[in-house]
Amino acid sequence: MKIFLNGEFVDKENAKISVFDHGLLYGDGVFEGIRLYDRCVFKLNDHLERLAYSAKALLLELPMSSEALSDAVCETCRMNELTNGYIRLVVTRGAGHLGLNPEGCGPASVIIIADKIQLYPEELYETGLKIITVASRRINSAALPPAVKSLNYLNNILAKIEAKRVGFQEALMLNDKGEIAECTGDNVFVLQKGRLFTPPLDAGSLRGITRGVVMDIANELGIPCSEQALTRYDLWTADECFLTGTAAEVIPCVEVDHRMVGEGKPGSLTKRFIDVFRSKVSVEGVKI
Ligand code: PMP
Numbered sequence: 001m002k003i004f005l006n007g008e009f010v011d012k013e014n015a016k017i018s019v020f021d022h023g024l025l026y027g028d029g030v031f032e033g034i035r036l037y038d039r040c041v042f043k044l045n046d047h048l049e050r051l052a053y054s055a056k057a058l059l060l061e062l063p064m065s066s067e068a069l070s071d072a073v074c075e076t077c078r079m080n081e082l083t084n085g086y087i088r089l090v091v092t093r094g095a096g097h098l099g100l101n102p103e104g105c106g107p108a109s110v111i112i113i114a115d116k117i118q119l120y121p122e123e124l125y126e127t128g129l130k131i132i133t134v135a136s137r138r139i140n141s142a143a144l145p146p147a148v149k150s151l152n153y154l155n156n157i158l159a160k161i162e163a164k165r166v167g168f169q170e171a172l173m174l175n176d177k178g179e180i181a182e183c184t185g186d187n188v189f190v191l192q193k194g195r196l197f198t199p200p201l202d203a204g205s206l207r208g209i210t211r212g213v214v215m216d217i218a219n220e221l222g223i224p225c226s227e228q229a230l231t232r233y234d235l236w237t238a239d240e241c242f243l244t245g246t247a248a249e250v251i252p253c254v255e256v257d258h259r260m261v262g263e264g265k266p267g268s269l270t271k272r273f274i275d276v277f278r279s280k281v282s283v284e285g286v287k288i
Helices: 022-026 044-057 066-079 122-127 154-165 209-221 232-236 268-281
Strands: 002-005 008-011 029-037 085-092 109-115 129-133 170-174 180-183 187-192 195-198 225-227 240-245 249-256
Touching (some): 029 044, 044 209, 066 109, 170 232
Parallel strands (some): 129 249, 195 225
Antiparallel strands (some): 002 109, 170 180, 187 195, 240 249
16 A cells, blocks of 8 residues: 655555654644545545645644545555545644644655455445434534544544443534534434435534535435534434435434434435435546
8 A cells, every 4th residue: 555645645654654753742733534436436526625735724724735635645555556435634833842832843754555345234334323412522612623624533533432431333412502403424414394404614614525416416406405503302303314424425324322213223314315316426536
């Protein structure tokens, strides 16, 4: 496997960065998870835009233009002869001193890993996920905008561990008002009486690229979709529920906090979203 590291392609074994990199010392950096479908990089420009916004929010200067990053992502996929895969694009603050002060750090490091995707078992798309609310809350937007896709994922990691320890694959995370924010790496949607709802960004949701695609699909299908503050009650009493994310795609959720969602099976509208989503992925991407 060849890794893109600061403008060069290096073997996996030699893909190393400094122990003084503030990405390692402080989680000071940003990243994107991107999918390659049938030699097409899905929504590449949207991912690069989100990366640029995340970096801008952290006053982190990207060392490469969006065009150069786009080329590097495609080249990394070609180098590794991938047809389908998962791409991790990481930009760290770079090596600096041991203190927090980012002055003197840099240049920023750019890492691109293109690997095969470890998918959720197909069976889960047929049977649906069961999720549980955990105590770890989504980061408060007054502390750090949750829209920034930074290298700091500790509260989401804690949430994942909490869910796993009690036998669930995925955790539902609330914000500090007790509203639904999202799952640890996925956005949440509910269908109620033919309408689609998802929490607004200020509830602590990441502006998921898949979330955006699903909103577009709702529009195409003529299903009214709105961003609305949601409570656990809204999920417990929903007709259907699903999660969205680059890795998970659109995955049905059939149980929330031990309450069956709808009939306890993936709903018919959820299945339509999955089908339409899958029909889009390889035709709408950037050809590598
Ligand atoms: N929320 C969080 C916290 C995430 O890490 C992700 C995955 N990047 C998502 C939501 C889903 O976003 P996307 O559809 O862009 O992958």
